[in-house]
Amino acid sequence: MYLHGTSKINDNGHLEIGGVDVADLAAKFGTPLYIVDEALVRQRAREYVDAFTKTGLKFQVAYASKAFSVKAMCVLAEQENLSLDVVSDGELYTAIQAGFPAERIHFHGNNKTEEEINMALEVGIGCFVVDNFIELHMLDELAAKKNNVVNVLLRITPGVEAHTHDYISTGQQDSKFGFDLGNGSAREAVVQASQLANLKLLGVHSHIGSQIFEVEGFRMAVEKVTQFAVAIRDELGILFSVINVGGGFGIRYVEGDSPLPIAEYVNAIADAIKSNFTAADYAWPEIWVEPGRSMVGDAGTTLYTVGTSKNIPGVRKYLAVDGGMTDNPRPALYQSQYEAVLANRANEEATELVSIAGKCCESGDMLIWDLKLPEAKTGDLLAVFCTGAYNYAMASNYNRIRRPAVVFVKDGQADLVVQRESLDNIVCNDVIPERLQKSSLAK
Template identity: 45%
Template sequence: MSRFVHPAGDRHAEILPEDRPPQAPADLNTLDPTIWPRTSSRADGSITIGGVDVRDLAEQYGTPLYVVDEEDFRSRCREYRSAFEGGEVHYAGKAFLCREAARWVMQEGLGLDVCSAGELAVALSVGFPPERITMHGNNKSPAELERAVQAGVGHIVVDSYEEIARLGFLAERHGVRPKVLIRVTVGVEAHTHEFIATAHDDQKFGLSLSSGAAAEAARRILALPQLELVGLHSHIGSQITDTAGFEVAATRLAKLMVQIQQEHGVVLPELDLGGGYGVAYVEGDETLDVKEIADSLREIVARVAQAAHLPVPRLTVEPGRSIAAIAGVTLYEVGTIKDVEGLRTYVSVDGGMSDNVRTALYGADYTARLASRASDAAPMLSRLVGKHCESGDMVVRDLWLPQDLAPGDLVAVAGTGAYCRSLASNYNYLPKPAVVAVAGGASRVIVQRETEDDLLRGQL
């Protein structure tokens, strides 16, 4: 057992090596611009986002509270659209989707990826152009496929032989010819968590390149005149911080394109390399610059196509986390503070794994700050935990908070704009928090807080 000495003394001495916490920051009040929303700052000690004081947000809307910096979200959409000019950028709605977010994506000129009838319904409810929507999913039901066909979505990414047959039947029945991409598992092992690596062969997504399943899928689609095969799709994982994996994926997809051309005389005009671009959750995390991503991927696709003697396909990418994550923070109120001698201080807040399951699910790391005031107190090794009946109910596993932290203080957790609201649950019958958008000194609710009536609705 190694010994860790707390900066303010010896209270937190016994720390196992695998639990070694991050280095205490020199200033517990600073907001790293790579981690916090672009409009965030401190005013009179309190954090402001979009020109709105978090104390006012907590007072008006309650806590826990998801806060989304609208300008941050929109500006990242614009950056992707500009960087990938000549290609297609489709926002991955699974990261965070509500009607207002769909409007932002639509107004900023991006397309939208959906993976269920529910996500499609959100998009259509705000008039999102169906031709700019791509339908994903590894087990689309006949009803979901029919909804997509009837709506006239721009692309459907097929994930199985069964889907090809279902889609062919539905297309013929409705007299339409949907554009289809094949999701290919290319055998690329992204260096990320097992649960978010999605292109190795031993997992549920896509059709294997190495087994010949992807080539067989192409044969089956091309045998159905009611379907139009326009390209290939690959997604190699999430939180990816270099483009090497995309180069391997593109090279292998190009070989399949050549095979399809030689066997069927068909040149596929589109190549979708998915998303998964990493963002910074804690200080020191690597991240990818949008322009660098775009330049690198364009160069990769052009080089691979040239080597394969293929026309350069139109490139599509699917960013989700890298648009939504940093735009969002979650605001909590501190309830209890429990010092566990020799280990750390447990700071309990009024939410937890019901509004952010990523820490328990993936071992995700986050950055948090005392938000309602500044503090010059010494740092205190802490664990930010929720109110649920699970030992794994942690929001931030290891962090430093000021020793004068007290019940009633507000704590903000950065980088929660992606997958936190999407994965939220009603565990222990906690209502899901509201989502509030802030911009230009004003705030508004874009997703209402659930009530006890909502929790009881539908029960007999």
Template identity: 55%
Template sequence: MDKQLGIQKINAAGHLTIGGIDAADLAHQFGTPLIAYDVAKIRQQIQNFNRVFEEDQVAYEVSYASKAFATVGMFQVVAQEEGHIDVVSGGELYTAIKAGFPMDKISFHGNNKSRAELEMAVDHQIGVVILDNFYEIQLLSEILAEKDQTMNVMLRLTPGISAHTHKYDQTGQEDSKFGFDIQSGQAEEALQQVLANHRMTMLGIHAHIGSQIFEVEGFVMAANKLVDLAADWQAKFGLNIQVLNVGGGFGIRYTKDDDPIAPEMFVDAIVKAVQKRVALRQFNMPAIWIEPGRSIVGPAGYSLYTVGSRKVVPGHLPYVTVDGGMGDNIRPALYQADYEAVLANRAADENEETVRVAGKYCESGDVLIQKQALPKSQPGDTLAILSTGAYGYSMASNYNRNPRPAVVFVENGQAKMVVKRESYEDLVSLDQDYI
């Protein structure tokens, strides 16, 4: 058992294992930097969410928030688990199409969807477009008329609830770039525009209050507000809201200082709050949709690196440098996100020193972990940063003209590459001569 987080598996050689395979062997076989996913963990979390809904006897969708990690292979795993997905761009939708994902189980988010993106959604008759602003209502209306098509829609609302998280992760407050504000009357005006359009079917309402949230109270408040609004709109417009989409944002454990509840416990609290409020307001129980992303893929992902240089400055923590960094995980530089790491090939060894884990990029802020206890590392050791499955690869870049890493899925002791490592030729493939 891993001595730092207490949840990782170590084999007889004292090495970290991922999905039944030695992490050092994965690094040797596929090279580093490498992002490895334990697919069983992904499946288990989806199943955990499903179980709560089924035990509470509520109609539901677990809509994977694909911005956390969107690849053909990932969408295929979600499809195998009979899940739903939430996309936020034409690129994510195109990936779902290439994966053979059921189009009727896709919702399309985004605060500035382009005409081309909405046309793609209409052409492929996806399940629902989640409308974010008045411009989008008009744009979708024009497209539906031009194509003589119809579309299910939801309205994204800002309920005036601010989550206790990083300010960049807050999305439910009134002053947000996302959605229609309830307090000012924007939401009702948007509803009237939708109801006036016979090509749009009003399916439900949506709110998302933020990300990496540890307390259930904000979700309960948002759920109550959505129920009250649905009841008010039913009384005023005779509207039957079929779906309450309460978003995602369930926090996960990145370090020993994090102490979140199990993600499915958020769902249980939300369902019970909705059931109680619906009974109070006396209208039909709607389906409940959630949009977890981080909580599905975050704990399942590992970033594997090869240790290189070391810099020792008297009076300060040493720098141990790896062959990746902010190009494959920008979250520490962008959000001051915290992670923990182990030496994958010496995971059973006692810690001997505290170091900073630095990346190879030409930025002083390229430090992946500011303070990490490790055994004394040597060049060539394999370092694994834990719980990097969300927003690592999806936010990766080619800064300093470094290729993006490969991604492997590991399940039942078998490893399969699902994203190839970029080559130097890939880096210049879109460049054009000037002279």
């Protein structure tokens, strides 16, 4: 059994996280329940900041809030001296409501609306990561109306494909994101941005994928970005002061996953920047990165209660829990794999192979296909590890199932940071038009 962060098995044979017995968490907050190991999140944040500090480069570590965006997480990020990237008005609003400094917010997205851009301008965010020509000119026009000059990075696709799932590869040429280096659109974007009075071009942004376990892709991306920066300097006399190499740093979900230490990713990026830019007689730019999954992924655990089971002799035994694809759609979307334990019987020998099914009315609602457990009973607690990233963030109300609560645990204390949805929450935005009212139908 591989345990992350502060997780351990206590004297009662129960899983304990942050000094709190998860059986106590289930009794107090109910299940399904997202549990976040706060100490581990802070540790990961400090690993990034410390590693970059040692490189001697100027830097910003921006937490990618799309991985897990709640007000408490924004507060934690601010306390750990992180910047923040957002991709919607909802993520931006969450950050502002949490009191996160607007000047440390970067706004991403391939289809920002006028409303979103105006909101970001009004609060004074630090940088827009511009994704296309339409946005480039819309941002300039909207900034002009407010007499603002705004910082921008241009998102470019460097033509580097990381070793990852097709759905989460974003650095290759055939992508919905960014200006392509190969066909000249990136160069043209620099030309146009430099001519727009209300934009200040800081540099470029490059993101090559997610769940990356090696550094060669980052080295190649830095090399291509450097070549582009040098060409722009030599042809147009424009210098980049910021290079954002994105995120994508992998974590361990299951046995066989082999992420590198955070410092190894950071050092590889820093060394590539120094060597390439020094060779080009180009001042070292400030480096920005955007870790999301690697900041919160292995700090999250989802706790379920076991319900029914179905045994098909010679085929499979299904064990159903009180959540599923509504709180974790990743297995259905990406065929993602997870490890889990019976949290209230964690010391017992695993004697049978089961498949963990969710409760949605959907055959594809499967969390784990093959998992060895002690013989589970109704009412047992199942803890699924590494659910801190893209689980709460992607949760839905399919089948009108309520989304779970979220708790932060640290030093024996558990704090609710997101309340469990109520049945009233489920229907609070529903409207029955007058013509469908019973009194109207009677007429």
